[in-house]
Amino acid sequence: MTGQRGVAGQPAAGPAPAAGPEPAAGATVLCVRMRRLDGEPLGAPLYTGLLELLGELTPLVQPAPPDTALLDVRGALRYFGRSAPELAALIRVRALARYGVDCAIGIAGNPMLARMAAAGAPCGGTVRVGPDPGAVREFLDRRPVAALxxxxxxxxxxxxxxxxxxxxxVAAAPPALLRRLLGARAGREVHERALGIDRTPVRPGAAARSLAAERPFARDELDPVRHRRALLSLTEELGALLRARGQVCRAVSLTVRCADRTGLTRTRTLAEPTSHSADLTAAAYALYAALGLQRARVRALSLRVEELAPADRAAHQLSFDPEDEKARRLEAVADRVRARFGPHAIARGTLAA
Known part of the structure; x- marks a missing residue:
């Protein structure tokens, strides 16, 4: 069965696979989305504690801040003698008992399918994508191509x-057509993913290559102006943090949490590695505009900067724009003021209003 749902503390309904399946025989990847019961963001200390909790089951835990993690549980299935839905139920019970956090969990045979399953799971529930090709087709076929x-x-x-x-x-289209439309590499990857194939492994410890921040709203927010103001605040925070750490990022990922608990995520690769807040703001605004939210009721916005690297090893295209150079000098001055007098000593007028 394609989508099996469970409630907090109980395994998903339906027949459970035998303990200790071989990698090709069943679901081995869990995607865990975590939410506090009071609706507030997790925060770094709580998220770290939850990662340690997940690490008690398997060392193969890939963080995806601010509230998600991927687990490869092939070894855990054999070690604990439990099925994947039973491990999901155990995670949910422990997270509730220790931290007051509930989880939406997706179970599948690879990270892509697990992420998509978790995106459709209610908080306190589990969605499982069966291992056989028919179940994968049933799960994927009717979804819009943008969900891939x-x-x-x-x-x-x-x-x-x-x-x-x-x-x-897309899965039924000739691969040659997709290569002509999207390019050789992208066309091949999109065709494979439409068939449910994802060769990406779960990479433990990958969180060190990303930073994230979130802005929840006091009530579900409809106003695009307030959305953009929150994005500006996020890019200012992350840009200052990158510069303080002597790092640059290569990509920006925006996640929009809606009132119905669904999440929309888009990622953009930057033209060049940067820690310049203005560049991050432009990328965040472009991602927001591409979602076409119109009058969506937004509960929270989170931004993640990815593919971090040392700033002294990054190439920067020289600019002859005096305004750009002026903005970077002002940014450096603002960073020195914050370092001496605190993070709120100086802020953009738009944010102080």
Whole structure:
């Protein structure tokens, strides 16, 4: 069965796989999305504690801040003699008991499917994608092509223009057509993912290459101006943190949490590695605009900067724009003021209003 749902503290309904399946025989990857019961963001200390909790079951835990983690549980299935839904129920019970945190968990045979399953799971529930090809097809076929991991707005528009508006239609399309439309590498990857194939492993300790921050709203927020103000606040915070650590990022990821508990995530690779707040703001605004939210009721916005690297090893394209150089000098001055008098000593007028 494609989508099996469970409640907090109970395994998902339906027959459980035998303990200790071989990698190709069943679901081995769990995607865990964590939420505090009071709706507040987790915060770094609580998130770290939850990662330690997950590490008690398997050493193969890949953090995805601010509230998600991937687990490869192949070894855990054999060691504990439990099925994947039973491990999911154990995680949920321990997170509730120790930290007052509930979880939505996706179970599948690879990280992509597990993420998509977790995105559709209610808080306190489990969605499982069965291991056989028929179950994978049933899970994917009717989903819009934009829901497929790795398909951005531009690629989705291109595919939809040729009638490839669902994952099932992309999977049925000739691979040569996809390569012509998207390019050789992207076309091959999109075709594989439409078939439910993801060769990406779970990488423990990958969180060191990203930083994240979140802005929850006091009530579900409809105003795009307030959304953009929150994004500006996030990019100012993350930019200052990157510069303080002597790092630059290569990509920016925006996650929008809606009132119905669904989440929308988009990622953009930057033209060059940067820690400049203005560049991060431009990327965040572009990601927000691409989502086309219109009058969506937004509960929280989170931003993650990814693929971090030392700033002294990053190449920077010289600019002859005096305004850009002026902005960078002012940014450096603001960083020195914050370092001496505190993070709130100086802020943009838009944020202080």
């Amino acid at each position: 991991h790795g398909v951005g707005p531009k690629a989705a528009r291109t595919l939809c223009a040729y009638g490839l508006d669902s994952v099932g239609r």
